[in-house]
Amino acid sequence: MDKFDVAVLGAGISGLTAAHFSVNEGFKTALIDPNIPGREGSYNSAGIITRQLYTKREILLAIESISILGEIIPDIDVVTYDRKFITIEDEKTAFQDYRFYRKIFTDVDIYYYGELPGDLSSINLHVNEAILMSYKDLMIDTRETLKKIYEGIAGNKNLKEYRLRAVKISEYEEEEGYTIYLDNGEMIKSKNVILALGAWNKYFVEKSKIYLPISTYACIAVRFEVDGSIPVSGSDEINYLYWMKEGDNRIIAGEYYQSTPITRPEKVKEINLENREKSVIKSLMDRFKNIKDLRFIEYVIGPCSFPIGKRPLYKELMKNLFLIDGLGGYGFTLGPALAKETIDSITTRL
Ligand SMILES: Cc1cc2nc3c(=O)[nH]c(=O)nc-3n(C[C@H](O)[C@H](O)[C@H](O)COP(=O)(O)OP(=O)(O)OC[C@H]3O[C@@H](n4cnc5c(N)ncnc54)[C@H](O)[C@@H]3O)c2cc1C
Structure with missing residues:
Protein backbone atom coordinates (compact mmCIF):
# COMPACT_ATOMS: atom_id res chain seq x y z
CA MET A 1 0.00 0.00 0.00
CA THR A 80 -5.17 38.46 -15.61
CA TYR A 81 -7.89 40.57 -17.22
CA ASP A 82 -7.76 43.51 -14.83
CA ARG A 83 -6.62 44.67 -11.38
CA LYS A 84 -9.21 47.34 -10.66
CA PHE A 85 -12.48 46.64 -8.86
CA ILE A 86 -15.35 48.84 -7.77
CA THR A 87 -18.20 48.38 -5.33
CA ILE A 88 -21.34 50.50 -5.58
CA GLU A 89 -23.04 51.07 -2.21
CA ASP A 90 -25.23 53.57 -0.46
CA GLU A 91 -23.15 56.57 0.62
CA LYS A 92 -23.17 55.80 4.33
CA THR A 93 -22.14 52.13 3.98
CA ALA A 94 -19.50 53.08 1.39
CA PHE A 95 -17.94 55.62 3.76
CA GLN A 96 -17.89 53.12 6.65
CA ASP A 97 -16.32 50.47 4.37
CA TYR A 98 -13.80 53.00 3.05
CA ARG A 99 -12.61 53.80 6.59
CA PHE A 100 -12.46 50.09 7.41
CA TYR A 101 -10.46 49.18 4.27
CA ARG A 102 -8.03 52.09 4.77
CA LYS A 103 -6.86 50.49 8.01
CA ILE A 104 -5.83 47.37 6.09
CA PHE A 105 -4.87 48.57 2.59
CA THR A 106 -4.34 52.08 1.28
CA ASP A 107 -5.01 51.81 -2.46
CA VAL A 108 -8.71 52.52 -2.14
CA ASP A 109 -10.64 55.62 -3.19
CA ILE A 110 -14.21 56.74 -2.67
CA TYR A 111 -16.26 58.66 -5.27
CA TYR A 112 -19.62 60.26 -4.54
CA TYR A 113 -22.59 61.10 -6.77
CA GLY A 114 -21.74 64.03 -9.04
CA GLU A 115 -17.97 63.55 -8.62
CA LEU A 116 -17.17 60.54 -10.79
CA PRO A 117 -13.78 60.73 -12.49
CA GLY A 118 -12.90 59.82 -16.12
CA ASP A 119 -14.48 56.65 -17.42
CA LEU A 120 -16.44 55.98 -14.22
CA SER A 121 -18.71 58.78 -15.43
CA SER A 122 -20.36 56.23 -17.74
CA ILE A 123 -21.91 54.64 -14.62
CA ASN A 124 -25.44 55.60 -13.67
CA LEU A 125 -24.84 56.53 -10.05
CA HIS A 126 -27.84 57.83 -8.11
CA VAL A 127 -28.09 60.41 -5.35
CA ASN A 128 -26.87 58.96 -2.02
CA GLU A 129 -24.81 56.24 -3.75
CA ALA A 130 -21.00 56.05 -3.82
CA ILE A 131 -18.29 53.98 -5.48
CA LEU A 132 -15.31 52.37 -3.77
CA MET A 133 -12.39 51.68 -6.10
CA SER A 134 -9.41 49.45 -5.32
CA TYR A 135 -6.49 48.99 -7.69
CA LYS A 136 -4.50 45.86 -6.85
CA ASP A 137 -7.12 43.12 -6.94
CA LEU A 138 -7.09 40.28 -9.48
CA MET A 139 -9.64 39.50 -12.19
CA ILE A 214 -22.89 23.82 5.44
CA SER A 215 -25.58 24.56 2.87
CA THR A 216 -25.09 23.63 -0.75
CA TYR A 217 -26.21 26.04 -3.47
CA ALA A 218 -26.00 26.25 -7.23
CA CYS A 219 -24.09 29.45 -8.04
CA ILE A 220 -24.91 30.82 -11.46
CA ALA A 221 -23.30 33.44 -13.69
CA VAL A 222 -23.65 34.31 -17.35
CA ARG A 223 -21.02 35.02 -19.97
CA PHE A 224 -21.93 37.81 -22.41
CA GLU A 225 -20.49 39.59 -25.39
CA VAL A 226 -20.95 43.35 -25.02
CA ASP A 227 -21.59 46.11 -27.52
CA GLY A 228 -20.35 49.23 -25.78
CA SER A 229 -18.10 49.50 -22.77
CA ILE A 230 -18.03 48.62 -19.11
CA PRO A 231 -15.21 50.61 -17.50
CA VAL A 232 -14.24 48.25 -14.72
CA SER A 233 -15.13 44.99 -12.95
CA GLY A 234 -17.21 45.30 -9.83
CA SER A 235 -20.16 44.59 -7.65
CA ASP A 236 -23.36 46.53 -7.15
CA GLU A 237 -24.58 46.03 -3.60
CA ILE A 238 -27.74 47.99 -4.35
CA ASN A 239 -28.89 45.66 -7.16
CA TYR A 240 -27.09 42.53 -5.86
CA LEU A 241 -25.07 42.22 -9.03
CA TYR A 242 -21.43 41.41 -9.85
CA TRP A 243 -19.61 41.49 -13.13
CA MET A 244 -16.10 40.98 -14.46
CA LYS A 245 -14.53 42.35 -17.63
CA GLU A 246 -13.03 39.64 -19.82
CA GLY A 247 -11.01 41.74 -22.23
CA ASP A 248 -12.65 44.54 -24.22
CA ASN A 249 -16.03 43.19 -25.23
CA ARG A 250 -16.81 40.25 -22.97
CA ILE A 251 -18.09 40.12 -19.44
CA ILE A 252 -19.18 37.51 -16.98
CA ALA A 253 -21.93 38.59 -14.60
CA GLY A 254 -24.27 37.20 -12.01
CA GLU A 255 -26.66 38.01 -9.20
CA TYR A 256 -25.70 37.54 -5.56
CA TYR A 257 -28.97 36.19 -4.28
CA GLN A 258 -30.16 34.10 -7.19
CA SER A 259 -28.25 31.03 -5.94
CA THR A 260 -30.54 28.03 -5.68
CA PRO A 261 -30.34 25.54 -2.79
CA ILE A 262 -29.57 21.99 -3.91
CA THR A 263 -29.52 18.69 -2.04
CA ARG A 264 -26.27 17.43 -3.60
CA PRO A 265 -23.55 19.13 -5.70
CA GLU A 266 -24.40 16.98 -8.76
CA LYS A 267 -27.88 18.54 -8.80
CA VAL A 268 -26.47 21.71 -10.42
CA LYS A 269 -26.90 19.89 -13.72
CA GLU A 270 -30.67 19.77 -13.18
CA ILE A 271 -31.21 23.50 -12.53
CA ASN A 272 -33.52 25.16 -15.03
CA LEU A 273 -31.50 28.02 -16.48
CA GLU A 274 -34.09 29.35 -18.87
CA ASN A 275 -34.10 33.15 -19.01
CA ARG A 276 -31.81 33.45 -15.99
CA GLU A 277 -29.80 36.03 -17.90
CA LYS A 278 -32.74 38.44 -18.30
CA SER A 279 -32.55 40.14 -14.90
CA VAL A 280 -28.73 40.38 -15.10
CA ILE A 281 -29.07 42.15 -18.46
CA LYS A 282 -31.67 44.52 -17.03
CA SER A 283 -29.51 45.47 -14.03
CA LEU A 284 -26.40 45.97 -16.18
CA MET A 285 -28.24 48.09 -18.76
CA ASP A 286 -29.63 50.25 -15.94
CA ARG A 287 -26.18 50.78 -14.42
CA PHE A 288 -24.04 51.43 -17.49
CA LYS A 289 -24.90 54.24 -19.89
CA ASN A 290 -22.56 52.96 -22.64
CA ILE A 291 -23.91 49.45 -23.08
CA LYS A 292 -25.97 49.01 -26.21
CA ASP A 293 -26.35 45.26 -26.31
CA LEU A 294 -25.45 42.17 -24.34
CA ARG A 295 -25.32 38.89 -26.25
CA PHE A 296 -25.68 35.68 -24.27
CA ILE A 297 -22.75 33.26 -24.69
CA GLU A 298 -23.21 30.63 -21.98
CA TYR A 299 -24.24 30.00 -18.41
CA VAL A 300 -21.54 29.13 -15.93
CA ILE A 301 -22.88 27.15 -13.05
CA GLY A 302 -21.30 25.22 -10.22
CA PRO A 303 -21.94 23.99 -6.69
CA CYS A 304 -21.00 26.41 -3.90
CA SER A 305 -20.79 25.52 -0.24
CA PHE A 306 -21.97 28.23 2.13
CA PRO A 307 -21.33 27.97 5.86
C1 LIG B 1 -20.83 30.88 -11.21
C2 LIG B 1 -19.79 30.98 -10.13
C3 LIG B 1 -19.09 32.16 -9.97
C4 LIG B 1 -18.13 32.26 -8.96
N1 LIG B 1 -17.38 33.40 -8.88
C5 LIG B 1 -16.37 33.47 -7.98
C6 LIG B 1 -15.51 34.60 -7.98
O1 LIG B 1 -15.65 35.51 -8.78
N2 LIG B 1 -14.49 34.63 -7.06
C7 LIG B 1 -14.27 33.62 -6.20
O2 LIG B 1 -13.34 33.72 -5.39
N3 LIG B 1 -15.07 32.52 -6.19
C8 LIG B 1 -16.12 32.42 -7.06
N4 LIG B 1 -16.91 31.32 -7.09
C9 LIG B 1 -16.76 30.31 -6.05
C10 LIG B 1 -15.63 29.34 -6.33
O3 LIG B 1 -15.74 28.83 -7.63
C11 LIG B 1 -15.65 28.20 -5.30
O4 LIG B 1 -15.71 28.72 -3.99
C12 LIG B 1 -14.38 27.38 -5.44
O5 LIG B 1 -14.30 26.87 -6.74
C13 LIG B 1 -14.30 26.24 -4.43
O6 LIG B 1 -13.07 25.62 -4.68
P1 LIG B 1 -12.60 24.33 -3.92
O7 LIG B 1 -11.24 24.00 -4.40
O8 LIG B 1 -12.79 24.51 -2.46
O9 LIG B 1 -13.65 23.20 -4.41
P2 LIG B 1 -13.96 22.65 -5.89
O10 LIG B 1 -13.34 23.47 -6.95
O11 LIG B 1 -15.41 22.41 -5.94
O12 LIG B 1 -13.15 21.29 -5.88
C14 LIG B 1 -13.62 20.12 -5.29
C15 LIG B 1 -13.05 18.96 -6.06
O13 LIG B 1 -13.36 17.76 -5.34
C16 LIG B 1 -13.55 16.73 -6.28
N5 LIG B 1 -14.28 15.65 -5.63
C17 LIG B 1 -15.59 15.57 -5.30
N6 LIG B 1 -15.87 14.43 -4.65
C18 LIG B 1 -14.69 13.75 -4.55
C19 LIG B 1 -14.30 12.52 -3.94
N7 LIG B 1 -15.17 11.73 -3.30
N8 LIG B 1 -12.99 12.14 -4.00
C20 LIG B 1 -12.07 12.96 -4.63
N9 LIG B 1 -12.38 14.12 -5.20
C21 LIG B 1 -13.67 14.52 -5.17
C22 LIG B 1 -14.31 17.40 -7.42
O14 LIG B 1 -14.14 16.67 -8.63
C23 LIG B 1 -13.63 18.77 -7.46
O15 LIG B 1 -12.58 18.81 -8.41
C24 LIG B 1 -17.89 31.18 -8.09
C25 LIG B 1 -18.59 29.98 -8.26
C26 LIG B 1 -19.51 29.87 -9.28
C27 LIG B 1 -20.19 28.55 -9.49
Whole structure:
Protein backbone atom coordinates (compact mmCIF):
# COMPACT_ATOMS: atom_id res chain seq x y z
CA MET A 1 0.00 0.00 0.00
CA ASP A 2 1.36 3.47 -0.95
CA LYS A 3 2.16 5.72 2.00
CA PHE A 4 2.18 9.52 1.97
CA ASP A 5 2.95 12.49 4.19
CA VAL A 6 0.00 14.43 2.81
CA ALA A 7 -3.10 13.31 0.91
CA VAL A 8 -5.09 16.06 -0.76
CA LEU A 9 -8.67 15.10 -1.57
CA GLY A 10 -10.10 17.30 -4.32
CA ALA A 11 -8.20 19.15 -7.05
CA GLY A 12 -10.05 22.48 -7.28
CA ILE A 13 -8.37 25.81 -6.46
CA SER A 14 -7.94 24.85 -2.77
CA GLY A 15 -6.62 21.31 -3.38
CA LEU A 16 -4.31 22.30 -6.22
CA THR A 17 -2.76 25.12 -4.17
CA ALA A 18 -2.37 22.79 -1.18
CA ALA A 19 -0.70 20.19 -3.42
CA HIS A 20 1.61 22.89 -4.82
CA PHE A 21 2.88 23.89 -1.38
CA SER A 22 3.02 20.29 -0.18
CA VAL A 23 5.26 19.01 -2.99
CA ASN A 24 7.43 22.10 -2.69
CA GLU A 25 7.93 21.40 1.02
CA GLY A 26 9.25 18.01 -0.09
CA PHE A 27 6.26 16.08 1.29
CA LYS A 28 5.30 12.86 -0.42
CA THR A 29 1.88 13.95 -1.65
CA ALA A 30 -1.18 12.17 -3.06
CA LEU A 31 -3.67 14.21 -5.11
CA ILE A 32 -7.01 12.44 -5.43
CA ASP A 33 -9.83 13.54 -7.73
CA PRO A 34 -11.92 11.49 -10.18
CA ASN A 35 -11.87 14.40 -12.64
CA ILE A 36 -9.10 16.16 -14.53
CA PRO A 37 -7.61 18.56 -11.93
CA GLY A 38 -9.26 21.97 -12.02
CA ARG A 39 -12.13 20.81 -14.21
CA GLU A 40 -14.98 20.51 -11.69
CA GLY A 41 -16.35 23.11 -9.18
CA SER A 42 -13.64 25.76 -9.55
CA TYR A 43 -13.71 25.54 -13.36
CA ASN A 44 -16.84 27.71 -13.50
CA SER A 45 -15.80 30.50 -11.16
CA ALA A 46 -16.08 34.07 -12.43
CA GLY A 47 -12.53 34.79 -11.24
CA ILE A 48 -12.95 37.91 -9.15
CA ILE A 49 -10.41 38.14 -6.34
CA THR A 50 -11.12 41.38 -4.54
CA ARG A 51 -10.09 42.68 -1.14
CA GLN A 52 -13.37 44.55 -0.77
CA LEU A 53 -14.71 42.04 1.76
CA TYR A 54 -16.57 42.03 5.05
CA THR A 55 -14.10 41.07 7.77
CA LYS A 56 -10.44 41.80 8.44
CA ARG A 57 -9.66 38.07 8.44
CA GLU A 58 -11.18 37.67 4.94
CA ILE A 59 -9.36 40.73 3.60
CA LEU A 60 -6.02 39.42 4.88
CA LEU A 61 -6.76 36.05 3.28
CA ALA A 62 -7.57 37.76 -0.03
CA ILE A 63 -4.32 39.76 0.11
CA GLU A 64 -2.45 36.52 0.78
CA SER A 65 -4.26 34.68 -2.05
CA ILE A 66 -3.37 37.43 -4.54
CA SER A 67 0.25 37.22 -3.49
CA ILE A 68 0.27 33.38 -3.59
CA LEU A 69 -1.17 33.24 -7.11
CA GLY A 70 1.49 35.72 -8.26
CA GLU A 71 4.15 33.52 -6.71
CA ILE A 72 2.87 30.19 -8.10
CA ILE A 73 2.19 31.58 -11.57
CA PRO A 74 5.16 33.79 -12.50
CA ASP A 75 3.43 34.90 -15.75
CA ILE A 76 0.17 35.73 -13.92
CA ASP A 77 -0.39 38.73 -16.22
CA VAL A 78 -1.17 36.28 -19.04
CA VAL A 79 -4.25 35.07 -17.13
CA THR A 80 -5.17 38.46 -15.61
CA TYR A 81 -7.89 40.57 -17.22
CA ASP A 82 -7.76 43.51 -14.83
CA ARG A 83 -6.62 44.67 -11.38
CA LYS A 84 -9.21 47.34 -10.66
CA PHE A 85 -12.48 46.64 -8.86
CA ILE A 86 -15.35 48.84 -7.77
CA THR A 87 -18.20 48.38 -5.33
CA ILE A 88 -21.34 50.50 -5.58
CA GLU A 89 -23.04 51.07 -2.21
CA ASP A 90 -25.23 53.57 -0.46
CA GLU A 91 -23.15 56.57 0.62
CA LYS A 92 -23.17 55.80 4.33
CA THR A 93 -22.14 52.13 3.98
CA ALA A 94 -19.50 53.08 1.39
CA PHE A 95 -17.94 55.62 3.76
CA GLN A 96 -17.89 53.12 6.65
CA ASP A 97 -16.32 50.47 4.37
CA TYR A 98 -13.80 53.00 3.05
CA ARG A 99 -12.61 53.80 6.59
CA PHE A 100 -12.46 50.09 7.41
CA TYR A 101 -10.46 49.18 4.27
CA ARG A 102 -8.03 52.09 4.77
CA LYS A 103 -6.86 50.49 8.01
CA ILE A 104 -5.83 47.37 6.09
CA PHE A 105 -4.87 48.57 2.59
CA THR A 106 -4.34 52.08 1.28
CA ASP A 107 -5.01 51.81 -2.46
CA VAL A 108 -8.71 52.52 -2.14
CA ASP A 109 -10.64 55.62 -3.19
CA ILE A 110 -14.21 56.74 -2.67
CA TYR A 111 -16.26 58.66 -5.27
CA TYR A 112 -19.62 60.26 -4.54
CA TYR A 113 -22.59 61.10 -6.77
CA GLY A 114 -21.74 64.03 -9.04
CA GLU A 115 -17.97 63.55 -8.62
CA LEU A 116 -17.17 60.54 -10.79
CA PRO A 117 -13.78 60.73 -12.49
CA GLY A 118 -12.90 59.82 -16.12
CA ASP A 119 -14.48 56.65 -17.42
CA LEU A 120 -16.44 55.98 -14.22
CA SER A 121 -18.71 58.78 -15.43
CA SER A 122 -20.36 56.23 -17.74
CA ILE A 123 -21.91 54.64 -14.62
CA ASN A 124 -25.44 55.60 -13.67
CA LEU A 125 -24.84 56.53 -10.05
CA HIS A 126 -27.84 57.83 -8.11
CA VAL A 127 -28.09 60.41 -5.35
CA ASN A 128 -26.87 58.96 -2.02
CA GLU A 129 -24.81 56.24 -3.75
CA ALA A 130 -21.00 56.05 -3.82
CA ILE A 131 -18.29 53.98 -5.48
CA LEU A 132 -15.31 52.37 -3.77
CA MET A 133 -12.39 51.68 -6.10
CA SER A 134 -9.41 49.45 -5.32
CA TYR A 135 -6.49 48.99 -7.69
CA LYS A 136 -4.50 45.86 -6.85
CA ASP A 137 -7.12 43.12 -6.94
CA LEU A 138 -7.09 40.28 -9.48
CA MET A 139 -9.64 39.50 -12.19
CA ILE A 140 -8.46 36.24 -13.68
CA ASP A 141 -9.25 33.60 -16.25
CA THR A 142 -9.93 30.83 -13.73
CA ARG A 143 -9.72 27.96 -16.21
CA GLU A 144 -6.24 28.96 -17.38
CA THR A 145 -5.18 29.74 -13.80
CA LEU A 146 -6.14 26.24 -12.63
CA LYS A 147 -4.37 24.72 -15.62
CA LYS A 148 -1.18 26.62 -14.85
CA ILE A 149 -1.20 25.64 -11.17
CA TYR A 150 -1.71 22.00 -12.14
CA GLU A 151 0.99 22.08 -14.85
CA GLY A 152 3.39 23.45 -12.22
CA ILE A 153 3.11 20.26 -10.15
CA ALA A 154 2.23 17.56 -12.70
CA GLY A 155 5.12 15.10 -12.97
CA ASN A 156 6.79 16.36 -9.77
CA LYS A 157 8.68 13.48 -8.09
CA ASN A 158 6.89 14.15 -4.79
CA LEU A 159 3.42 13.90 -6.34
CA LYS A 160 1.31 10.86 -7.11
CA GLU A 161 -2.04 11.45 -8.76
CA TYR A 162 -5.07 9.26 -8.35
CA ARG A 163 -7.79 9.94 -10.94
CA LEU A 164 -10.23 8.20 -8.59
CA ARG A 165 -12.98 9.02 -6.11
CA ALA A 166 -12.16 8.81 -2.40
CA VAL A 167 -14.90 6.70 -0.87
CA LYS A 168 -14.17 6.90 2.83
CA ILE A 169 -11.47 7.42 5.40
CA SER A 170 -10.48 5.29 8.41
CA GLU A 171 -10.00 6.34 12.02
CA TYR A 172 -6.55 7.84 12.77
CA GLU A 173 -3.87 5.32 13.71
CA GLU A 174 -0.87 6.59 15.70
CA GLU A 175 1.92 5.18 13.48
CA GLU A 176 0.40 5.27 10.02
CA GLY A 177 -2.18 8.06 10.07
CA TYR A 178 -5.29 7.57 7.93
CA THR A 179 -6.27 4.93 5.40
CA ILE A 180 -8.13 6.36 2.40
CA TYR A 181 -10.34 4.00 0.43
CA LEU A 182 -10.63 4.67 -3.30
CA ASP A 183 -13.46 3.67 -5.60
CA ASN A 184 -11.43 1.04 -7.49
CA GLY A 185 -10.88 -0.87 -4.21
CA GLU A 186 -7.33 0.50 -3.77
CA MET A 187 -6.24 1.94 -0.39
CA ILE A 188 -3.52 4.42 0.48
CA LYS A 189 -2.15 5.63 3.79
CA SER A 190 -1.31 9.19 4.74
CA LYS A 191 -0.10 10.88 7.93
CA ASN A 192 -2.06 14.03 7.05
CA VAL A 193 -5.23 14.45 5.02
CA ILE A 194 -6.61 17.67 3.54
CA LEU A 195 -10.30 17.65 2.64
CA ALA A 196 -10.55 20.13 -0.23
CA LEU A 197 -13.71 18.69 -1.73
CA GLY A 198 -15.59 21.99 -2.01
CA ALA A 199 -19.33 21.34 -1.93
CA TRP A 200 -18.62 17.58 -1.74
CA ASN A 201 -16.90 17.79 1.71
CA LYS A 202 -20.16 17.69 3.63
CA TYR A 203 -21.36 14.51 1.93
CA PHE A 204 -17.97 12.81 2.22
CA VAL A 205 -17.58 13.31 5.98
CA GLU A 206 -21.20 12.40 6.70
CA LYS A 207 -20.13 8.78 6.11
CA SER A 208 -17.87 9.14 9.15
CA LYS A 209 -20.77 10.61 11.14
CA ILE A 210 -19.32 14.13 11.03
CA TYR A 211 -21.90 16.79 10.24
CA LEU A 212 -20.73 20.11 8.80
CA PRO A 213 -22.81 23.30 9.19
CA ILE A 214 -22.89 23.82 5.44
CA SER A 215 -25.58 24.56 2.87
CA THR A 216 -25.09 23.63 -0.75
CA TYR A 217 -26.21 26.04 -3.47
CA ALA A 218 -26.00 26.25 -7.23
CA CYS A 219 -24.09 29.45 -8.04
CA ILE A 220 -24.91 30.82 -11.46
CA ALA A 221 -23.30 33.44 -13.69
CA VAL A 222 -23.65 34.31 -17.35
CA ARG A 223 -21.02 35.02 -19.97
CA PHE A 224 -21.93 37.81 -22.41
CA GLU A 225 -20.49 39.59 -25.39
CA VAL A 226 -20.95 43.35 -25.02
CA ASP A 227 -21.59 46.11 -27.52
CA GLY A 228 -20.35 49.23 -25.78
CA SER A 229 -18.10 49.50 -22.77
CA ILE A 230 -18.03 48.62 -19.11
CA PRO A 231 -15.21 50.61 -17.50
CA VAL A 232 -14.24 48.25 -14.72
CA SER A 233 -15.13 44.99 -12.95
CA GLY A 234 -17.21 45.30 -9.83
CA SER A 235 -20.16 44.59 -7.65
CA ASP A 236 -23.36 46.53 -7.15
CA GLU A 237 -24.58 46.03 -3.60
CA ILE A 238 -27.74 47.99 -4.35
CA ASN A 239 -28.89 45.66 -7.16
CA TYR A 240 -27.09 42.53 -5.86
CA LEU A 241 -25.07 42.22 -9.03
CA TYR A 242 -21.43 41.41 -9.85
CA TRP A 243 -19.61 41.49 -13.13
CA MET A 244 -16.10 40.98 -14.46
CA LYS A 245 -14.53 42.35 -17.63
CA GLU A 246 -13.03 39.64 -19.82
CA GLY A 247 -11.01 41.74 -22.23
CA ASP A 248 -12.65 44.54 -24.22
CA ASN A 249 -16.03 43.19 -25.23
CA ARG A 250 -16.81 40.25 -22.97
CA ILE A 251 -18.09 40.12 -19.44
CA ILE A 252 -19.18 37.51 -16.98
CA ALA A 253 -21.93 38.59 -14.60
CA GLY A 254 -24.27 37.20 -12.01
CA GLU A 255 -26.66 38.01 -9.20
CA TYR A 256 -25.70 37.54 -5.56
CA TYR A 257 -28.97 36.19 -4.28
CA GLN A 258 -30.16 34.10 -7.19
CA SER A 259 -28.25 31.03 -5.94
CA THR A 260 -30.54 28.03 -5.68
CA PRO A 261 -30.34 25.54 -2.79
CA ILE A 262 -29.57 21.99 -3.91
CA THR A 263 -29.52 18.69 -2.04
CA ARG A 264 -26.27 17.43 -3.60
CA PRO A 265 -23.55 19.13 -5.70
CA GLU A 266 -24.40 16.98 -8.76
CA LYS A 267 -27.88 18.54 -8.80
CA VAL A 268 -26.47 21.71 -10.42
CA LYS A 269 -26.90 19.89 -13.72
CA GLU A 270 -30.67 19.77 -13.18
CA ILE A 271 -31.21 23.50 -12.53
CA ASN A 272 -33.52 25.16 -15.03
CA LEU A 273 -31.50 28.02 -16.48
CA GLU A 274 -34.09 29.35 -18.87
CA ASN A 275 -34.10 33.15 -19.01
CA ARG A 276 -31.81 33.45 -15.99
CA GLU A 277 -29.80 36.03 -17.90
CA LYS A 278 -32.74 38.44 -18.30
CA SER A 279 -32.55 40.14 -14.90
CA VAL A 280 -28.73 40.38 -15.10
CA ILE A 281 -29.07 42.15 -18.46
CA LYS A 282 -31.67 44.52 -17.03
CA SER A 283 -29.51 45.47 -14.03
CA LEU A 284 -26.40 45.97 -16.18
CA MET A 285 -28.24 48.09 -18.76
CA ASP A 286 -29.63 50.25 -15.94
CA ARG A 287 -26.18 50.78 -14.42
CA PHE A 288 -24.04 51.43 -17.49
CA LYS A 289 -24.90 54.24 -19.89
CA ASN A 290 -22.56 52.96 -22.64
CA ILE A 291 -23.91 49.45 -23.08
CA LYS A 292 -25.97 49.01 -26.21
CA ASP A 293 -26.35 45.26 -26.31
CA LEU A 294 -25.45 42.17 -24.34
CA ARG A 295 -25.32 38.89 -26.25
CA PHE A 296 -25.68 35.68 -24.27
CA ILE A 297 -22.75 33.26 -24.69
CA GLU A 298 -23.21 30.63 -21.98
CA TYR A 299 -24.24 30.00 -18.41
CA VAL A 300 -21.54 29.13 -15.93
CA ILE A 301 -22.88 27.15 -13.05
CA GLY A 302 -21.30 25.22 -10.22
CA PRO A 303 -21.94 23.99 -6.69
CA CYS A 304 -21.00 26.41 -3.90
CA SER A 305 -20.79 25.52 -0.24
CA PHE A 306 -21.97 28.23 2.13
CA PRO A 307 -21.33 27.97 5.86
CA ILE A 308 -24.19 28.41 8.27
CA GLY A 309 -22.64 31.00 10.58
CA LYS A 310 -18.98 32.03 10.48
CA ARG A 311 -17.09 31.79 7.24
CA PRO A 312 -14.90 30.36 5.88
CA LEU A 313 -14.84 26.95 7.54
CA TYR A 314 -11.24 26.02 7.99
CA LYS A 315 -10.21 23.72 10.76
CA GLU A 316 -8.52 20.58 11.93
CA LEU A 317 -11.54 18.28 12.12
CA MET A 318 -9.64 15.48 13.82
CA LYS A 319 -5.96 14.86 14.46
CA ASN A 320 -4.07 15.67 11.20
CA LEU A 321 -7.34 15.82 9.24
CA PHE A 322 -7.79 19.31 7.81
CA LEU A 323 -10.88 20.80 6.21
CA ILE A 324 -11.08 23.70 3.77
CA ASP A 325 -14.72 24.53 3.18
CA GLY A 326 -17.47 27.12 3.34
CA LEU A 327 -15.82 29.31 0.72
CA GLY A 328 -19.19 30.20 -0.80
CA GLY A 329 -18.68 32.49 -3.80
CA TYR A 330 -15.11 33.28 -2.69
CA GLY A 331 -13.10 30.11 -3.37
CA PHE A 332 -10.37 31.81 -5.41
CA THR A 333 -10.28 34.69 -2.95
CA LEU A 334 -9.86 32.61 0.20
CA GLY A 335 -8.85 29.10 -0.95
CA PRO A 336 -5.17 29.64 -1.86
CA ALA A 337 -4.42 31.38 1.47
CA LEU A 338 -6.24 28.70 3.50
CA ALA A 339 -4.41 25.97 1.58
CA LYS A 340 -1.06 27.57 2.44
CA GLU A 341 -2.07 27.93 6.10
CA THR A 342 -2.87 24.21 6.13
CA ILE A 343 0.49 23.18 4.68
CA ASP A 344 2.28 25.59 7.04
CA SER A 345 0.66 23.94 10.04
CA ILE A 346 1.57 20.47 8.73
CA THR A 347 5.15 21.66 8.18
CA THR A 348 5.51 22.58 11.84
CA ARG A 349 4.63 18.98 12.78
CA LEU A 350 6.44 16.82 10.22
C1 LIG B 1 -20.83 30.88 -11.21
C2 LIG B 1 -19.79 30.98 -10.13
C3 LIG B 1 -19.09 32.16 -9.97
C4 LIG B 1 -18.13 32.26 -8.96
N1 LIG B 1 -17.38 33.40 -8.88
C5 LIG B 1 -16.37 33.47 -7.98
C6 LIG B 1 -15.51 34.60 -7.98
O1 LIG B 1 -15.65 35.51 -8.78
N2 LIG B 1 -14.49 34.63 -7.06
C7 LIG B 1 -14.27 33.62 -6.20
O2 LIG B 1 -13.34 33.72 -5.39
N3 LIG B 1 -15.07 32.52 -6.19
C8 LIG B 1 -16.12 32.42 -7.06
N4 LIG B 1 -16.91 31.32 -7.09
C9 LIG B 1 -16.76 30.31 -6.05
C10 LIG B 1 -15.63 29.34 -6.33
O3 LIG B 1 -15.74 28.83 -7.63
C11 LIG B 1 -15.65 28.20 -5.30
O4 LIG B 1 -15.71 28.72 -3.99
C12 LIG B 1 -14.38 27.38 -5.44
O5 LIG B 1 -14.30 26.87 -6.74
C13 LIG B 1 -14.30 26.24 -4.43
O6 LIG B 1 -13.07 25.62 -4.68
P1 LIG B 1 -12.60 24.33 -3.92
O7 LIG B 1 -11.24 24.00 -4.40
O8 LIG B 1 -12.79 24.51 -2.46
O9 LIG B 1 -13.65 23.20 -4.41
P2 LIG B 1 -13.96 22.65 -5.89
O10 LIG B 1 -13.34 23.47 -6.95
O11 LIG B 1 -15.41 22.41 -5.94
O12 LIG B 1 -13.15 21.29 -5.88
C14 LIG B 1 -13.62 20.12 -5.29
C15 LIG B 1 -13.05 18.96 -6.06
O13 LIG B 1 -13.36 17.76 -5.34
C16 LIG B 1 -13.55 16.73 -6.28
N5 LIG B 1 -14.28 15.65 -5.63
C17 LIG B 1 -15.59 15.57 -5.30
N6 LIG B 1 -15.87 14.43 -4.65
C18 LIG B 1 -14.69 13.75 -4.55
C19 LIG B 1 -14.30 12.52 -3.94
N7 LIG B 1 -15.17 11.73 -3.30
N8 LIG B 1 -12.99 12.14 -4.00
C20 LIG B 1 -12.07 12.96 -4.63
N9 LIG B 1 -12.38 14.12 -5.20
C21 LIG B 1 -13.67 14.52 -5.17
C22 LIG B 1 -14.31 17.40 -7.42
O14 LIG B 1 -14.14 16.67 -8.63
C23 LIG B 1 -13.63 18.77 -7.46
O15 LIG B 1 -12.58 18.81 -8.41
C24 LIG B 1 -17.89 31.18 -8.09
C25 LIG B 1 -18.59 29.98 -8.26
C26 LIG B 1 -19.51 29.87 -9.28
C27 LIG B 1 -20.19 28.55 -9.49
